[in-house]
Amino acid sequence: MNVNIRLETSRFCYVYSKYKIIEIGNKEYILPDENATKKTISLTEYLNDILIDTLNIGKKVFYKETIEQNELLNFYSKYGSFGFMIDLAINKYFALDSKVAIKDSFYLNNKENINFMDINEYLKFFYPTLNKREINSIIKKCINTAEDIKKEDYLTSMLNEYLIYSIDYAEPVELVLNYARSLYKDLASTIENKPSTMKLPFLSVNHLTHNFDDLYRNKSFGFTINYLKQAIDVNYSIQMGQDVRLLKLCNYCNKAFIAKNPKAEYDTYNCKNKANVYKSRAKSSKVIHTDTGLVVKLPSDELIKGLKKRGRV
Ligand SMILES: [Zn+2]
Structure with a gap:
Protein backbone atom coordinates (compact mmCIF):
# COMPACT_ATOMS: atom_id res chain seq x y z
CA MET A 1 0.00 0.00 0.00
CA ASN A 2 1.42 3.33 -1.01
CA VAL A 3 0.16 6.33 0.86
CA ASN A 4 1.33 9.87 0.47
CA ILE A 5 1.65 11.31 3.91
CA ARG A 6 2.64 14.88 4.52
CA LEU A 7 4.07 15.97 7.85
CA GLU A 8 3.44 19.56 8.78
CA THR A 9 4.44 21.57 11.82
CA SER A 10 1.79 23.60 13.50
CA ARG A 11 2.55 27.31 13.25
CA PHE A 12 2.47 27.34 17.03
CA CYS A 13 5.59 25.32 17.92
CA TYR A 14 8.23 27.25 19.83
CA VAL A 15 11.79 27.11 21.08
CA TYR A 16 13.49 29.40 23.61
CA SER A 17 16.91 30.93 23.00
CA LYS A 18 18.41 29.64 26.26
CA TYR A 19 17.66 26.87 28.77
CA LYS A 20 18.93 26.04 32.24
CA ILE A 21 19.03 23.01 34.53
CA ILE A 22 17.96 23.54 38.14
CA GLU A 23 17.50 21.22 41.10
CA ILE A 24 14.23 21.23 43.02
CA GLY A 25 13.53 18.67 45.73
CA ASN A 26 16.33 16.30 44.60
CA LYS A 27 15.02 16.37 41.03
CA GLU A 28 16.81 17.98 38.13
CA TYR A 29 14.64 20.02 35.79
CA ILE A 30 15.37 21.60 32.44
CA LEU A 31 13.49 24.79 31.56
CA PRO A 32 13.89 28.07 29.67
CA ASP A 33 16.17 30.69 31.19
CA GLU A 34 14.19 33.63 32.62
CA ASN A 35 15.82 36.00 30.09
CA ALA A 36 15.33 33.70 27.11
CA THR A 37 13.37 34.82 24.07
CA LYS A 38 10.78 32.65 22.36
CA LYS A 39 10.56 32.04 18.61
CA THR A 40 8.62 29.67 16.37
CA ILE A 41 10.30 26.52 15.03
CA SER A 42 9.46 24.30 12.08
CA LEU A 43 10.00 20.84 13.56
CA THR A 44 9.43 19.10 10.22
CA GLU A 45 12.50 20.85 8.82
CA TYR A 46 14.78 18.96 11.24
CA LEU A 47 12.89 15.67 11.54
CA ASN A 48 15.88 13.37 10.96
CA ASP A 49 18.34 15.43 13.03
CA ILE A 50 15.88 15.51 15.91
CA LEU A 51 15.39 11.72 15.81
CA ILE A 52 19.10 10.93 15.56
CA ASP A 53 20.10 13.42 18.30
CA THR A 54 17.45 11.95 20.63
CA LEU A 55 18.52 8.36 19.89
CA ASN A 56 22.15 9.24 20.54
CA ILE A 57 21.35 10.75 23.92
CA GLY A 58 19.52 7.45 24.51
CA LYS A 59 22.59 5.51 23.41
CA LYS A 60 24.65 7.24 26.11
CA VAL A 61 22.06 6.44 28.80
CA PHE A 62 21.83 2.85 27.55
CA TYR A 63 25.61 2.32 27.74
CA LYS A 64 25.86 4.34 31.00
CA GLU A 65 28.16 6.93 29.42
CA THR A 66 28.43 10.40 30.94
CA ILE A 67 26.00 12.98 29.61
CA GLU A 68 27.15 16.55 30.11
CA GLN A 69 24.50 19.12 31.09
CA ASN A 70 25.56 21.14 28.06
CA GLU A 71 24.54 18.36 25.70
CA LEU A 72 20.98 18.51 26.98
CA LEU A 73 20.94 22.30 27.04
CA ASN A 74 22.17 22.44 23.44
CA PHE A 75 19.51 19.94 22.41
CA TYR A 76 16.80 22.05 24.05
CA SER A 77 17.98 25.34 22.57
CA LYS A 78 18.02 23.71 19.13
CA TYR A 79 14.61 21.99 19.23
CA GLY A 80 12.75 23.10 22.38
CA SER A 81 11.14 20.94 25.05
CA PHE A 82 9.62 17.52 24.29
CA GLY A 83 6.08 18.35 25.41
CA PHE A 84 5.75 15.44 27.87
CA MET A 85 3.03 17.21 29.85
CA ILE A 86 0.64 17.06 26.87
CA ASP A 87 1.89 13.73 25.59
CA LEU A 88 1.61 11.73 28.81
CA ALA A 89 -1.96 12.85 29.44
CA ILE A 90 -4.59 10.62 27.85
CA ASN A 91 -7.29 13.24 28.18
CA LYS A 92 -6.02 15.77 25.70
CA TYR A 93 -7.74 18.74 27.32
CA PHE A 94 -6.73 17.79 30.83
CA ALA A 95 -6.40 21.43 31.82
CA LEU A 96 -10.20 21.62 31.63
CA ASP A 97 -10.72 18.52 33.82
CA SER A 98 -10.13 17.90 37.50
CA LYS A 99 -8.14 14.69 36.96
CA VAL A 100 -5.48 13.72 34.45
CA ALA A 101 -5.28 10.12 33.18
CA ILE A 102 -1.63 9.36 32.58
CA LYS A 103 -0.34 7.13 29.83
CA ASP A 104 2.51 4.93 30.98
CA SER A 105 2.84 6.56 34.35
CA PHE A 106 5.85 4.33 35.06
CA TYR A 107 8.00 7.11 33.66
CA LEU A 108 6.38 9.68 35.88
CA ASN A 109 6.12 7.99 39.24
CA ASN A 110 7.20 4.36 38.72
CA LYS A 111 3.66 2.99 38.60
CA GLU A 112 2.95 0.45 35.87
CA ASN A 113 -0.75 1.06 35.24
CA ILE A 114 -2.83 3.97 34.08
CA ASN A 115 -2.80 6.45 36.84
CA PHE A 116 -5.03 9.37 37.66
CA MET A 117 -3.49 12.48 39.06
CA ASP A 118 -5.15 15.56 40.41
CA ILE A 119 -4.82 18.41 37.90
CA ASN A 120 -3.02 20.69 40.38
CA GLU A 121 -0.59 17.93 41.32
CA TYR A 122 0.08 17.17 37.63
CA LEU A 123 0.74 20.79 36.75
CA LYS A 124 2.98 21.19 39.82
CA PHE A 125 5.07 18.30 38.46
CA PHE A 126 5.83 20.29 35.31
CA TYR A 127 5.83 23.78 36.88
CA PRO A 128 8.02 23.14 39.92
CA THR A 129 8.83 26.84 40.34
CA LEU A 130 5.21 28.05 40.45
CA ASN A 131 3.02 28.34 43.53
CA LYS A 132 -0.61 27.22 43.92
CA ARG A 133 -2.07 30.60 42.96
CA GLU A 134 0.03 30.79 39.78
CA ILE A 135 -0.94 27.25 38.79
CA ASN A 136 -4.60 28.05 39.41
CA SER A 137 -4.38 31.08 37.17
CA ILE A 138 -3.00 28.92 34.33
CA ILE A 139 -5.95 26.54 34.72
CA LYS A 140 -8.36 29.49 34.70
CA LYS A 141 -6.76 30.91 31.55
CA CYS A 142 -7.18 27.54 29.78
CA ILE A 143 -10.84 27.23 30.83
CA ASN A 144 -11.62 30.78 29.68
CA THR A 145 -9.96 30.14 26.32
CA ALA A 146 -11.92 26.91 25.83
CA GLU A 147 -15.15 28.78 26.48
CA ASP A 148 -14.23 31.49 23.97
CA ILE A 149 -12.85 29.40 21.13
CA LYS A 150 -15.11 27.18 19.11
CA LYS A 151 -12.60 25.78 16.60
CA GLU A 152 -10.61 22.86 17.97
CA ASP A 153 -7.46 23.57 15.92
CA TYR A 154 -7.06 26.91 17.62
CA LEU A 155 -7.88 25.53 21.02
CA THR A 156 -5.11 22.89 20.76
CA SER A 157 -2.55 25.48 19.67
CA MET A 158 -3.53 27.98 22.34
CA LEU A 159 -3.58 25.49 25.18
CA ASN A 160 -0.20 24.15 24.06
CA GLU A 161 1.11 27.68 24.06
CA TYR A 162 -0.08 28.29 27.63
CA LEU A 163 1.05 24.90 28.87
CA ILE A 164 4.18 23.43 27.23
CA TYR A 165 5.45 26.59 25.55
CA SER A 166 5.31 28.66 28.73
CA ILE A 167 8.60 30.04 30.07
CA ASP A 168 7.84 28.27 33.39
CA TYR A 169 7.33 24.83 31.82
CA ALA A 170 10.03 22.43 33.04
CA GLU A 171 10.79 18.81 32.17
CA PRO A 172 12.52 16.46 34.63
CA VAL A 173 15.92 15.40 33.25
CA GLU A 174 15.20 11.84 34.39
CA LEU A 175 12.06 11.72 32.22
CA VAL A 176 13.99 12.97 29.17
CA LEU A 177 16.72 10.37 29.68
CA ASN A 178 14.16 7.58 30.24
CA TYR A 179 12.43 8.43 27.00
CA ALA A 180 15.64 8.66 24.96
CA ARG A 181 16.87 5.38 26.45
CA SER A 182 13.59 3.56 25.68
CA LEU A 183 13.69 4.77 22.10
CA TYR A 184 17.29 3.62 21.63
CA LYS A 185 16.62 0.31 23.37
CA ASP A 186 13.64 -0.34 21.12
CA LEU A 187 15.73 0.35 18.02
CA ALA A 188 18.63 -1.81 19.24
CA SER A 189 16.38 -4.76 20.09
CA THR A 190 14.51 -4.50 16.78
CA ILE A 191 17.79 -4.51 14.86
CA GLU A 192 18.94 -7.57 16.82
CA ASN A 193 15.54 -9.19 16.24
CA LYS A 194 14.87 -9.43 19.95
CA PRO A 195 11.36 -8.54 20.99
CA SER A 196 11.11 -5.73 23.53
CA THR A 197 10.95 -7.04 27.08
CA MET A 198 8.19 -4.65 28.02
CA LYS A 199 5.41 -2.84 26.24
CA LEU A 200 6.27 0.77 25.70
CA PRO A 201 3.16 2.91 25.27
CA PHE A 202 5.52 5.74 26.14
CA LEU A 203 6.85 5.50 22.59
CA SER A 204 3.52 5.67 20.80
CA VAL A 205 2.37 8.84 19.08
CA ASN A 206 -0.25 10.66 21.09
CA HIS A 207 -2.79 13.36 20.20
CA LEU A 208 -1.73 13.58 16.56
CA THR A 209 -4.09 15.62 14.40
CA HIS A 210 -4.48 14.97 10.72
CA ASN A 211 -6.24 16.73 7.93
CA PHE A 212 -7.79 15.58 4.69
CA ASP A 213 -8.14 19.09 3.29
CA ASP A 214 -5.78 18.47 0.41
CA LEU A 215 -6.66 14.84 -0.19
CA TYR A 216 -8.50 15.48 -3.45
CA ARG A 217 -6.12 18.13 -4.73
CA ASN A 218 -2.74 16.60 -3.80
CA LYS A 219 -3.74 12.96 -3.31
CA SER A 220 -2.09 13.05 0.07
CA PHE A 221 -3.10 13.71 3.62
CA GLY A 222 -1.17 15.37 6.34
CA PHE A 223 -0.34 14.96 10.00
CA THR A 224 0.13 18.10 12.00
CA ILE A 225 2.97 18.03 14.50
CA ASN A 226 2.21 20.09 17.60
CA TYR A 227 5.26 19.39 19.77
CA LEU A 228 8.69 17.78 19.65
CA LYS A 229 7.86 14.32 21.03
CA GLN A 230 5.23 13.86 18.30
CA ALA A 231 7.84 14.72 15.66
CA ILE A 232 10.19 12.08 17.09
CA ASP A 233 7.55 9.36 17.53
CA VAL A 234 6.08 9.88 14.05
CA ASN A 235 9.44 9.90 12.32
CA TYR A 236 10.59 6.87 14.31
CA SER A 237 7.50 4.91 13.22
CA ILE A 258 20.15 7.31 8.83
CA ALA A 259 22.08 5.67 6.03
CA LYS A 260 22.10 6.96 2.47
CA SER A 285 47.03 -11.14 16.60
CA LYS A 286 45.20 -14.37 15.77
CA VAL A 287 41.89 -13.32 17.23
CA ILE A 288 39.20 -15.32 15.55
CA HIS A 289 35.53 -14.37 15.48
CA THR A 290 33.40 -17.44 16.17
CA ASP A 291 29.72 -17.95 16.92
CA THR A 292 30.39 -17.96 20.63
CA GLY A 293 32.63 -14.89 20.68
CA LEU A 294 36.32 -14.23 20.24
CA VAL A 295 39.01 -16.92 20.41
CA VAL A 296 42.63 -15.86 20.82
CA LYS A 297 45.25 -18.18 19.41
CA LEU A 298 48.29 -18.37 21.66
CA PRO A 299 51.59 -17.37 20.04
CA SER A 300 53.88 -20.20 18.95
CA ASP A 301 56.87 -21.35 21.05
CA GLU A 302 59.35 -19.68 18.70
CA LEU A 303 57.57 -16.35 19.10
CA ILE A 304 57.67 -16.63 22.92
CA LYS A 305 61.39 -17.51 22.78
CA GLY A 306 62.02 -14.52 20.52
CA LEU A 307 60.15 -12.19 22.85
CA LYS A 308 62.02 -13.58 25.88
CA LYS A 309 65.34 -12.84 24.17
CA ARG A 310 64.25 -9.23 23.63
CA GLY A 311 63.12 -9.01 27.26
CA ARG A 312 59.43 -8.48 26.43
CA VAL A 313 58.04 -11.45 28.43
ZN1 LIG B 1 30.23 5.12 14.39
Whole structure:
Protein backbone atom coordinates (compact mmCIF):
# COMPACT_ATOMS: atom_id res chain seq x y z
CA MET A 1 0.00 0.00 0.00
CA ASN A 2 1.42 3.33 -1.01
CA VAL A 3 0.16 6.33 0.86
CA ASN A 4 1.33 9.87 0.47
CA ILE A 5 1.65 11.31 3.91
CA ARG A 6 2.64 14.88 4.52
CA LEU A 7 4.07 15.97 7.85
CA GLU A 8 3.44 19.56 8.78
CA THR A 9 4.44 21.57 11.82
CA SER A 10 1.79 23.60 13.50
CA ARG A 11 2.55 27.31 13.25
CA PHE A 12 2.47 27.34 17.03
CA CYS A 13 5.59 25.32 17.92
CA TYR A 14 8.23 27.25 19.83
CA VAL A 15 11.79 27.11 21.08
CA TYR A 16 13.49 29.40 23.61
CA SER A 17 16.91 30.93 23.00
CA LYS A 18 18.41 29.64 26.26
CA TYR A 19 17.66 26.87 28.77
CA LYS A 20 18.93 26.04 32.24
CA ILE A 21 19.03 23.01 34.53
CA ILE A 22 17.96 23.54 38.14
CA GLU A 23 17.50 21.22 41.10
CA ILE A 24 14.23 21.23 43.02
CA GLY A 25 13.53 18.67 45.73
CA ASN A 26 16.33 16.30 44.60
CA LYS A 27 15.02 16.37 41.03
CA GLU A 28 16.81 17.98 38.13
CA TYR A 29 14.64 20.02 35.79
CA ILE A 30 15.37 21.60 32.44
CA LEU A 31 13.49 24.79 31.56
CA PRO A 32 13.89 28.07 29.67
CA ASP A 33 16.17 30.69 31.19
CA GLU A 34 14.19 33.63 32.62
CA ASN A 35 15.82 36.00 30.09
CA ALA A 36 15.33 33.70 27.11
CA THR A 37 13.37 34.82 24.07
CA LYS A 38 10.78 32.65 22.36
CA LYS A 39 10.56 32.04 18.61
CA THR A 40 8.62 29.67 16.37
CA ILE A 41 10.30 26.52 15.03
CA SER A 42 9.46 24.30 12.08
CA LEU A 43 10.00 20.84 13.56
CA THR A 44 9.43 19.10 10.22
CA GLU A 45 12.50 20.85 8.82
CA TYR A 46 14.78 18.96 11.24
CA LEU A 47 12.89 15.67 11.54
CA ASN A 48 15.88 13.37 10.96
CA ASP A 49 18.34 15.43 13.03
CA ILE A 50 15.88 15.51 15.91
CA LEU A 51 15.39 11.72 15.81
CA ILE A 52 19.10 10.93 15.56
CA ASP A 53 20.10 13.42 18.30
CA THR A 54 17.45 11.95 20.63
CA LEU A 55 18.52 8.36 19.89
CA ASN A 56 22.15 9.24 20.54
CA ILE A 57 21.35 10.75 23.92
CA GLY A 58 19.52 7.45 24.51
CA LYS A 59 22.59 5.51 23.41
CA LYS A 60 24.65 7.24 26.11
CA VAL A 61 22.06 6.44 28.80
CA PHE A 62 21.83 2.85 27.55
CA TYR A 63 25.61 2.32 27.74
CA LYS A 64 25.86 4.34 31.00
CA GLU A 65 28.16 6.93 29.42
CA THR A 66 28.43 10.40 30.94
CA ILE A 67 26.00 12.98 29.61
CA GLU A 68 27.15 16.55 30.11
CA GLN A 69 24.50 19.12 31.09
CA ASN A 70 25.56 21.14 28.06
CA GLU A 71 24.54 18.36 25.70
CA LEU A 72 20.98 18.51 26.98
CA LEU A 73 20.94 22.30 27.04
CA ASN A 74 22.17 22.44 23.44
CA PHE A 75 19.51 19.94 22.41
CA TYR A 76 16.80 22.05 24.05
CA SER A 77 17.98 25.34 22.57
CA LYS A 78 18.02 23.71 19.13
CA TYR A 79 14.61 21.99 19.23
CA GLY A 80 12.75 23.10 22.38
CA SER A 81 11.14 20.94 25.05
CA PHE A 82 9.62 17.52 24.29
CA GLY A 83 6.08 18.35 25.41
CA PHE A 84 5.75 15.44 27.87
CA MET A 85 3.03 17.21 29.85
CA ILE A 86 0.64 17.06 26.87
CA ASP A 87 1.89 13.73 25.59
CA LEU A 88 1.61 11.73 28.81
CA ALA A 89 -1.96 12.85 29.44
CA ILE A 90 -4.59 10.62 27.85
CA ASN A 91 -7.29 13.24 28.18
CA LYS A 92 -6.02 15.77 25.70
CA TYR A 93 -7.74 18.74 27.32
CA PHE A 94 -6.73 17.79 30.83
CA ALA A 95 -6.40 21.43 31.82
CA LEU A 96 -10.20 21.62 31.63
CA ASP A 97 -10.72 18.52 33.82
CA SER A 98 -10.13 17.90 37.50
CA LYS A 99 -8.14 14.69 36.96
CA VAL A 100 -5.48 13.72 34.45
CA ALA A 101 -5.28 10.12 33.18
CA ILE A 102 -1.63 9.36 32.58
CA LYS A 103 -0.34 7.13 29.83
CA ASP A 104 2.51 4.93 30.98
CA SER A 105 2.84 6.56 34.35
CA PHE A 106 5.85 4.33 35.06
CA TYR A 107 8.00 7.11 33.66
CA LEU A 108 6.38 9.68 35.88
CA ASN A 109 6.12 7.99 39.24
CA ASN A 110 7.20 4.36 38.72
CA LYS A 111 3.66 2.99 38.60
CA GLU A 112 2.95 0.45 35.87
CA ASN A 113 -0.75 1.06 35.24
CA ILE A 114 -2.83 3.97 34.08
CA ASN A 115 -2.80 6.45 36.84
CA PHE A 116 -5.03 9.37 37.66
CA MET A 117 -3.49 12.48 39.06
CA ASP A 118 -5.15 15.56 40.41
CA ILE A 119 -4.82 18.41 37.90
CA ASN A 120 -3.02 20.69 40.38
CA GLU A 121 -0.59 17.93 41.32
CA TYR A 122 0.08 17.17 37.63
CA LEU A 123 0.74 20.79 36.75
CA LYS A 124 2.98 21.19 39.82
CA PHE A 125 5.07 18.30 38.46
CA PHE A 126 5.83 20.29 35.31
CA TYR A 127 5.83 23.78 36.88
CA PRO A 128 8.02 23.14 39.92
CA THR A 129 8.83 26.84 40.34
CA LEU A 130 5.21 28.05 40.45
CA ASN A 131 3.02 28.34 43.53
CA LYS A 132 -0.61 27.22 43.92
CA ARG A 133 -2.07 30.60 42.96
CA GLU A 134 0.03 30.79 39.78
CA ILE A 135 -0.94 27.25 38.79
CA ASN A 136 -4.60 28.05 39.41
CA SER A 137 -4.38 31.08 37.17
CA ILE A 138 -3.00 28.92 34.33
CA ILE A 139 -5.95 26.54 34.72
CA LYS A 140 -8.36 29.49 34.70
CA LYS A 141 -6.76 30.91 31.55
CA CYS A 142 -7.18 27.54 29.78
CA ILE A 143 -10.84 27.23 30.83
CA ASN A 144 -11.62 30.78 29.68
CA THR A 145 -9.96 30.14 26.32
CA ALA A 146 -11.92 26.91 25.83
CA GLU A 147 -15.15 28.78 26.48
CA ASP A 148 -14.23 31.49 23.97
CA ILE A 149 -12.85 29.40 21.13
CA LYS A 150 -15.11 27.18 19.11
CA LYS A 151 -12.60 25.78 16.60
CA GLU A 152 -10.61 22.86 17.97
CA ASP A 153 -7.46 23.57 15.92
CA TYR A 154 -7.06 26.91 17.62
CA LEU A 155 -7.88 25.53 21.02
CA THR A 156 -5.11 22.89 20.76
CA SER A 157 -2.55 25.48 19.67
CA MET A 158 -3.53 27.98 22.34
CA LEU A 159 -3.58 25.49 25.18
CA ASN A 160 -0.20 24.15 24.06
CA GLU A 161 1.11 27.68 24.06
CA TYR A 162 -0.08 28.29 27.63
CA LEU A 163 1.05 24.90 28.87
CA ILE A 164 4.18 23.43 27.23
CA TYR A 165 5.45 26.59 25.55
CA SER A 166 5.31 28.66 28.73
CA ILE A 167 8.60 30.04 30.07
CA ASP A 168 7.84 28.27 33.39
CA TYR A 169 7.33 24.83 31.82
CA ALA A 170 10.03 22.43 33.04
CA GLU A 171 10.79 18.81 32.17
CA PRO A 172 12.52 16.46 34.63
CA VAL A 173 15.92 15.40 33.25
CA GLU A 174 15.20 11.84 34.39
CA LEU A 175 12.06 11.72 32.22
CA VAL A 176 13.99 12.97 29.17
CA LEU A 177 16.72 10.37 29.68
CA ASN A 178 14.16 7.58 30.24
CA TYR A 179 12.43 8.43 27.00
CA ALA A 180 15.64 8.66 24.96
CA ARG A 181 16.87 5.38 26.45
CA SER A 182 13.59 3.56 25.68
CA LEU A 183 13.69 4.77 22.10
CA TYR A 184 17.29 3.62 21.63
CA LYS A 185 16.62 0.31 23.37
CA ASP A 186 13.64 -0.34 21.12
CA LEU A 187 15.73 0.35 18.02
CA ALA A 188 18.63 -1.81 19.24
CA SER A 189 16.38 -4.76 20.09
CA THR A 190 14.51 -4.50 16.78
CA ILE A 191 17.79 -4.51 14.86
CA GLU A 192 18.94 -7.57 16.82
CA ASN A 193 15.54 -9.19 16.24
CA LYS A 194 14.87 -9.43 19.95
CA PRO A 195 11.36 -8.54 20.99
CA SER A 196 11.11 -5.73 23.53
CA THR A 197 10.95 -7.04 27.08
CA MET A 198 8.19 -4.65 28.02
CA LYS A 199 5.41 -2.84 26.24
CA LEU A 200 6.27 0.77 25.70
CA PRO A 201 3.16 2.91 25.27
CA PHE A 202 5.52 5.74 26.14
CA LEU A 203 6.85 5.50 22.59
CA SER A 204 3.52 5.67 20.80
CA VAL A 205 2.37 8.84 19.08
CA ASN A 206 -0.25 10.66 21.09
CA HIS A 207 -2.79 13.36 20.20
CA LEU A 208 -1.73 13.58 16.56
CA THR A 209 -4.09 15.62 14.40
CA HIS A 210 -4.48 14.97 10.72
CA ASN A 211 -6.24 16.73 7.93
CA PHE A 212 -7.79 15.58 4.69
CA ASP A 213 -8.14 19.09 3.29
CA ASP A 214 -5.78 18.47 0.41
CA LEU A 215 -6.66 14.84 -0.19
CA TYR A 216 -8.50 15.48 -3.45
CA ARG A 217 -6.12 18.13 -4.73
CA ASN A 218 -2.74 16.60 -3.80
CA LYS A 219 -3.74 12.96 -3.31
CA SER A 220 -2.09 13.05 0.07
CA PHE A 221 -3.10 13.71 3.62
CA GLY A 222 -1.17 15.37 6.34
CA PHE A 223 -0.34 14.96 10.00
CA THR A 224 0.13 18.10 12.00
CA ILE A 225 2.97 18.03 14.50
CA ASN A 226 2.21 20.09 17.60
CA TYR A 227 5.26 19.39 19.77
CA LEU A 228 8.69 17.78 19.65
CA LYS A 229 7.86 14.32 21.03
CA GLN A 230 5.23 13.86 18.30
CA ALA A 231 7.84 14.72 15.66
CA ILE A 232 10.19 12.08 17.09
CA ASP A 233 7.55 9.36 17.53
CA VAL A 234 6.08 9.88 14.05
CA ASN A 235 9.44 9.90 12.32
CA TYR A 236 10.59 6.87 14.31
CA SER A 237 7.50 4.91 13.22
CA ILE A 238 7.96 5.96 9.59
CA GLN A 239 11.65 5.00 9.63
CA MET A 240 10.98 1.64 11.29
CA GLY A 241 8.15 0.80 8.91
CA GLN A 242 10.17 1.15 5.71
CA ASP A 243 10.73 -1.89 3.49
CA VAL A 244 14.45 -1.19 3.45
CA ARG A 245 15.22 0.30 6.82
CA LEU A 246 17.79 3.09 6.67
CA LEU A 247 17.69 3.88 10.39
CA LYS A 248 20.63 1.89 11.69
CA LEU A 249 23.20 1.55 14.45
CA CYS A 250 26.89 1.98 13.62
CA ASN A 251 28.76 -1.32 13.87
CA TYR A 252 31.70 0.42 15.51
CA CYS A 253 30.39 3.16 17.86
CA ASN A 254 26.74 2.00 18.28
CA LYS A 255 25.38 5.45 17.43
CA ALA A 256 22.13 5.69 15.48
CA PHE A 257 22.24 7.10 11.97
CA ILE A 258 20.15 7.31 8.83
CA ALA A 259 22.08 5.67 6.03
CA LYS A 260 22.10 6.96 2.47
CA ASN A 261 23.10 3.54 1.20
CA PRO A 262 21.08 0.56 2.51
CA LYS A 263 24.27 -1.49 2.86
CA ALA A 264 26.08 1.05 5.05
CA GLU A 265 27.32 -0.34 8.35
CA TYR A 266 29.02 2.72 9.84
CA ASP A 267 27.80 6.24 10.58
CA THR A 268 31.04 7.99 9.62
CA TYR A 269 34.09 7.35 7.48
CA ASN A 270 36.14 7.56 10.65
CA CYS A 271 34.25 4.65 12.26
CA LYS A 272 34.57 2.58 9.08
CA ASN A 273 38.33 3.18 9.11
CA LYS A 274 38.71 2.34 12.79
CA ALA A 275 36.66 -0.83 12.35
CA ASN A 276 38.92 -1.91 9.48
CA VAL A 277 42.07 -1.30 11.53
CA TYR A 278 40.51 -3.26 14.39
CA LYS A 279 39.63 -6.11 12.04
CA SER A 280 43.13 -6.32 10.53
CA ARG A 281 44.76 -6.15 13.98
CA ALA A 282 42.45 -8.87 15.15
CA LYS A 283 43.62 -10.99 12.23
CA SER A 284 47.34 -10.45 12.88
CA SER A 285 47.03 -11.14 16.60
CA LYS A 286 45.20 -14.37 15.77
CA VAL A 287 41.89 -13.32 17.23
CA ILE A 288 39.20 -15.32 15.55
CA HIS A 289 35.53 -14.37 15.48
CA THR A 290 33.40 -17.44 16.17
CA ASP A 291 29.72 -17.95 16.92
CA THR A 292 30.39 -17.96 20.63
CA GLY A 293 32.63 -14.89 20.68
CA LEU A 294 36.32 -14.23 20.24
CA VAL A 295 39.01 -16.92 20.41
CA VAL A 296 42.63 -15.86 20.82
CA LYS A 297 45.25 -18.18 19.41
CA LEU A 298 48.29 -18.37 21.66
CA PRO A 299 51.59 -17.37 20.04
CA SER A 300 53.88 -20.20 18.95
CA ASP A 301 56.87 -21.35 21.05
CA GLU A 302 59.35 -19.68 18.70
CA LEU A 303 57.57 -16.35 19.10
CA ILE A 304 57.67 -16.63 22.92
CA LYS A 305 61.39 -17.51 22.78
CA GLY A 306 62.02 -14.52 20.52
CA LEU A 307 60.15 -12.19 22.85
CA LYS A 308 62.02 -13.58 25.88
CA LYS A 309 65.34 -12.84 24.17
CA ARG A 310 64.25 -9.23 23.63
CA GLY A 311 63.12 -9.01 27.26
CA ARG A 312 59.43 -8.48 26.43
CA VAL A 313 58.04 -11.45 28.43
ZN1 LIG B 1 30.23 5.12 14.39
